[in-house]
Amino acid sequence: MSLLNFLKSKTFFKQLILAVVAVFVLTFIMLQWLKVTTNHGEFETVPELKGKSIEVAELELNENNLVMEVLDSSNYNPDYPKFSVIDQDPIAGEKVKENRKIYLTLNPSGYRKVLVPDLKERTFRQAKPTLEALGFEIGKLTYVDNIAKDMVLDMSFEGEKIKPGDMLPKTSKIDLVLGNGTRPTSE
Template sequence: MSVIQFIKSKSFLKQLIIALVVFLIFAVAVVQWLKYSTNHNQKIEVPNLAKMSLNEVETVLNNIDLRFVIIDSASFNPDYPAKSVIEQSPEAGQFVKENRKIYLTLNPSKYPNIEMPELYGKTKRQALSQLLAIGFRVDTAAVYVKDIAKDVVRGLLLNGNLIKAGDKIPKNSLIKLKLGDGNEGELQMEDSEEVSEEIAF
């Protein structure tokens, strides 16, 4: 029997149909297995973890078969509890598959310390600009001391305590300036005039 005759025979057609049926069954089985193994139809909504502690995060995510990884600490934000979640990826409301990792950024426990620069002898404007630039707050009510130089820094105060250059101060601290009142020179001049008048008399 020639090849052409075999291809045209009922036996070949029967075998071809059986092979096609077996292939289709195999293909459907593979697709279903892939759907099952990759959780094709399973979607879990990511919860909002903002301001939660790690214990709270662990409880919430374990209940919905998700995991978490801490990747970083942000700059301290006083609006968030210490060591709570400040950012997350994926964000709340997105849909992910089972066992997906949620990457978390935590709020530090406090502001970092900043070294106080040398400000003695600088003008009020210079000191104010420099303090604000490095992350401090400045009390609008300065303390004035008797000094010939008006509005020149003669000291710095934190909670009533004198601080100096090189001290480590928490960022965002409220700093009060001690400034010269510009009166000492005038008083000295007045005293000198009185002495001169007495001598002349």
């Protein structure tokens, strides 16, 4: 029997029809299985978590069949309570699949600590922008008798003397002792 005769035979057409039906049946079964295992068309709504404590956020995510993933937080935000959620991804109201990870950024317990620079024997004009660039604030200025006008002679924080290399929270107010430009009188 030649190939051409075989392709025209009833046996070939029966096998071809059976193969096509088998492909359709297998495709249908696979699609139904995928629908069931991937929960096709079923979504969870991401709740609004900003400003809420980590415990409350975890409860809300569990109620919505979502998984919490905490990201490291870098900057303290005084508008939010300590250890509360300051950002989330995906955002609130978005539709996601069940057991989806929701990434949360938490507010740290306070401003990060910054190294106090060496400002002794520098002018106030040099010291002020250096401190402000590091995130510190200039506190009380005290002038004492010293021939070097506006030279930084000492630094303190909350009444305690500080030295270069100490660590203070960002936004701390640093008090400076400056020279007033007059010679100290000796008695």
